[in-house]
Amino acid sequence: MLKKSLISIALVSALAACSTTKNSQTTVDKISENLDINYTVLSNTAAVDGVDCKKLQAEWASCNSITMSLTNTGDDITANDWTIYFHSIRLLLEIDNDQFEITRVTGDLYKLQPTDKFEGFAKNETLVIPITGEYWQLFETDFMPRAFVTAPDAQPRNIVSLDTEDTSEYVTGLEGDLLKRNAADNNVFANAATRFAKNQDLQQTVVSQDIIPTPVETTLLKGEADLSAGINLITNDLDAEQIDALKTRAQLLNLEMQGDYPVEITVDETAFDKTAVSGQYELNVTTDKTEIRAFDQAGAFYAMQSLFALVSLDNHVIPAVEIKDAPRFEYRGVMVDVARNFRTKETMLATIDQMAAYKLNKLHLHLTDDEGWRLEIPGLPELTDVGGNRCFDEAETTCLLPQLGSGANNDNLGSGYFSKADYIEMLTYAKARNIEVIPEIDMPAHSRAAVVSMEARYQRFAAEGNLEAANEYRLMDPEDTSNVTTVQFYDKKSFINPCMESSSTFADKIITEIAAMHNEAGTPLTTWHFGGDEAANIKLHAGFQDINDEEKIDWKGDLDLSAQDYPFAKSPACKSLIDSEKVAGFAHLPSYFAEKVAAMVADNDIPVFQAWQDGLKHSEDSTSFKTEETRVSFWDVTFWGGDASAYEWASKGYGVVISSPDYVYMDMPYEVDAKERGYYWATRATDTRKMFAFAPENLPQNAETSVDRDGNGFTGKGVVETTKPFHGLSAQLWSESVRTDEQYEYMVFPRVLAAAERAWHEASWENEYEAGKTYSLETDYVNKKALNSDYQRFANVMGQRELAKLEKAGISYRLPVPGAIIDQGVLHMNSQFPGIALQYSTDAGKTWNDYSDTNKPKVTGDVTIRSISETGTRFSRETQVN
Structure with a gap:
């Protein structure tokens, strides 16, 4: 009887657990399925409106006010054991609704949970949560999609109302003065007029x-060349892979290559003088x-790309011209x-094709960051198994936690990586296009991503009792109790510890494996980019002051800096x-590791060793590095x-890549x-025209042709x-707000063509840099x-030509x-x-209706x-015409 009783109790317990899980x-x-979440912006100058941003520990005592509205469109929900995870790229400082509490998990991931005062979601009820951030x-894309909900023993689900890339479906309020960052914001807000x-x-x-991009010299000759019957390429100086790449471009233009x-x-180096690069x-079309x-x-x-550039999709008759040309910069990235x-991979191959067409020759792949590791490394599977995936795993032993609107699942581009074969294919494809x-x-x-992945590896080997293997590539000092917040709100796990020998072992392993991939592709690795940027605690920035300081500054946030x-x-x-005493201090550790x-x-x-310049700021100069050349990506x-500091880096011997x-x-x-x-x-807007007008070698000059982040003039001086x-x-x-390949191409094209123009061609309106010369509006x-x-x-x-080719x-x-006005009932566009x-x-x-400038239409009422x-x-x- 006792045995039967125990069986009965176990069965009842199992059924109860099953019932709980089901519920x-x-x-x-x-x-x-039924909770609609919407964000409404109330103020972007909350301090002016009476909010004590300073006391709330906002950097520079600056904060905003929004509401997060939760509307139940289904039946009543009375349970309170659920958690909603959502994304916010702004630190949330305070909420004003005692039915909920909000806690930051890591990075931009927050969780919202009901308190003991939660009364449930009645059908059609809306609960509003005022939030100070x-x-x-100022932009809809500040609000990330794909909040998700979970509960104990339940599978997480994305909340349908936020499972969209259409930000207008869940963001309101961004209009009028709410588009201003502060009272000094004088940006011209875009509208039809x-x-x-x-x-x-x-x-x-x-x-x-x-x-x-524009050649150095173009001379228009008499006559035209008719390429409609195709071209016959006569050369022994190009590799088969290069010819295949040219055929790909010709095919896009409907141009036969065996015509x-x-x-x-x-190809004859001796035909050019000693200044040639x-x-x-030289291209002579007759x-x-x-x-x-x-x-x-x-x-x-590049000469062939120039020939192709003269061709329109619908017209293969080109003018007879003579072009003499050479690149402005060796590095056009x-x-x-x-x-x-x-x-x-397919999107990156398409990008490589476009880079080749516009004579860009460096594809810098930012392969790793906090949110993902994107390249397979033989012998370290966790880097991609864990670091290449984002999903809801609180222990982060199978994947990284969701970030940047990727939601609960790994079925989007928050997850993914290049296999070794993918990377080698990209390398060979780029080599054929001189990239x-x-x-x-x-x-x-x-x-x-690397640190968490190697912690998962550590746990795997430690569980087997193999501590030597477990520690071989460990990147985090388990005894490090440093309280650190990174620029994107991660803790100490965001950092590879530069003082551990295992970190050096890891770095050497990665360098060796990637170099081997380049060798296998027949394109030896010639430049290693270390990254090195933003190795700091943002809570130690100048926008904070100690809470115990006797003399307070109104525009700094109060913080216990001793912590x-x-x-x-x-x-x-x-x-x-x-x-x-091998390193001068903790701030010097990133440069030491570099x-x-x-x-x-x-x-x-x-x-070549390359890094973002702030990662090398504590090294003496370029001679501190053992590579033949050291470059900085200057940002x-x-x-x-920046109009001055770029030249300081150049004066220290670094090869400066203006970025x-x-x-x-x-x-x-x-x-x-x-x-x-x-x-x-850094700026509220950069369109193609602004990028085109950039003077990359005379940085002070840009103060005469553009404005700062607030739409105001500034001074640029050569010092x-x-x-x-x-x-x-x-x-x-950078791809924090770029979640799909379509969004990526929208952001890059067509303005990257203006960057290609400035990288290849120095315009007549660009002045020489002069120390002591000051520019302004x-x-x-x-x-x-x-x-x-x-x-x-x-x-x-x-x-007239290039957008059609992109399409x-x-x-x-x-x-x-488009731009448009209505003047006396007539539409002008x-x-x-x-x-x-x-x-x-x-x-x-x-x-x-198609608009014609030669026959402008008369219109009444609203015009789109x-x-x-x-x-x-x-x-x-x-858009509407105002």
């Missing part, structure tokens, strides 16, 4: 001999044939962050290193001192419009005597007439939103790219406008 899952499913929220005014100096012109028109290519060429003379294979390849959100792939493995900061640490400050391993890794790079016969904001966030970061919004995507800490010219220019795409040193004329030529080539290539580029087709609607988009692609299948965002 939990039912609750989770109901919340997932740090800083401001402001766009019209900005484009008004542009007219459609003939562009038959104009190409992008009648002869194109003769000769790699990529230099009615009978084209002759190409190139300094090297790169020059021959694009950096793609595939770590925060992944990019598929060097530069891998970046970010260290010692921005390394959470804050430098990274590694409480790591016994690092304390021992500092005590040995020098150590550079030595490994040199030992692997890799000649100081121009109006915050200025306020001009060539492609994750910044195109316009000051809440509907645009992107971060905006450093330069000793070394800049090495190159790179455009960056009030000076008149820049030839604005030449600048505007130059952009008009560029914009016409874009509108034919399948690139999801951004179509510009224009575009940033003359030649692009425009449409209007007078019935809220039910029917669309858009631009339309060459094929008529893609459209810009629609």
